[in-house]
Amino acid sequence: EAQVTQNPRYLITVTGKKLTVTCSQNMNHEYMSWYRQDPGLGLRQIYYSMNVEVTDKGDVPEGYKVSRKEKRNFPLILESPSPNQTSLYFCASSPNPGGSQYFGPGTRLTVL
Amino acid sequence: QKEVEQNSGPLSVPEGAIASLNCTYSDRGSQSFFWYRQYSGKSPELIMFIYSNGDKEDGRFTAQLNKASQYVSLLIRDSQPSDSATYLCAVTVSGTYKYIFGTGTRLKVLA
Numbered sequence: 001e002a003q004v005t006q007n008p009r010y011l012i013t014v015t016g017k018k019l020t021v022t023c024s025q026n027m028n029h030e031y032m033s034w035y036r037q038d039p040g041l042g043l044r045q046i047y048y049s050m051n052v053e054v055t056d057k058g059d060v061p062e063g064y065k066v067s068r069k070e071k072r073n074f075p076l077i078l079e080s081p082s083p084n085q086t087s088l089y090f091c092a093s094s095p096n097p098g099g100s101q102y103f104g105p106g107t108r109l110t111v112l
Numbered sequence: 113q114k115e116v117e118q119n120s121g122p123l124s125v126p127e128g129a130i131a132s133l134n135c136t137y138s139d140r141g142s143q144s145f146f147w148y149r150q151y152s153g154k155s156p157e158l159i160m161f162i163y164s165n166g167d168k169e170d171g172r173f174t175a176q177l178n179k180a181s182q183y184v185s186l187l188i189r190d191s192q193p194s195d196s197a198t199y200l201c202a203v204t205v206s207g208t209y210k211y212i213f214g215t216g217t218r219l220k221v222l223a
Contacts, residue, residue, distance in 0.1 A: 031209070033211070035213075040215065041215065042200070042213050042214060042215035042216060043156070043200065043202075043213040044213075045210055045211055045212070048209060048210065050209055056208075056209065058210055059210070059212075090155055090156070097209040098143065098144050098204050098209065099144070099161075100146060100158050100161050101146075101158070101202075101211070102158065103155040103156050103157070104155060105154075105155050106154075106155050
């Protein structure tokens with residue numbers, strides 16, 4: 001089944017404790033992206049990747065890191081999480097930049 | 113800052129009616145336009161994409177794009193209670209590989 005998977009689905013952590021949210025797609029898509037969704041603010045793009053080893057900032061990149069070492073994986077790293085990063089996070093992939101995106105199931109992160 | 117604007121709703125329509133959802137965008141150079149449906153607690157699901165001016169139909173859904181006026185709309189014919197969800201409009205940002213989403217319109221279809 002063609003899909004985007006994310007892990008973990010739920011995470012509660014404390015301020016400053018480094019964490020990684022994994023994202024993987026099995027559709028051989030070139031483009032992958034991370035979003036956060038907050039009430040009243042909608043979906044905002046954090047980082048995106050056009051292909052392996054090619055990444056760029058979205059609209060809200062502060063406090064996040066990404067890497068794209070393999071085409072299928074695009075992990076999101078929070079090196080020192082803060083409470084304002086409490087949010088619902090979605091990973092998405094697209095066959096190409098500018099194309100239709102397909103979303104993972106989401107990761108609900110709470111930073112205490 | 114590029115923007116995509118949607119009326120937050122809720123937009124309430126009776127079952128069987130046509131629901132009309134609208135979206136305006138600020139980036140005149142945007143090339144690709146998308147409508148997603150999002151049920152509460154779930155991830156966005158692609159409904160339609162449109163790249164050219166005019167109408168594009170897929171089943172009960174019609175997307176309409178007017179680049180001169182910078183708006184894109186989604187019509188849902190024969191609305192069903194299962195269509196009750198939040199509908200997100202998304203556009204690509206010219207000169208980049210970014211996407212911008214609107215905050216969504218909540219649709220309620222009344223049985």
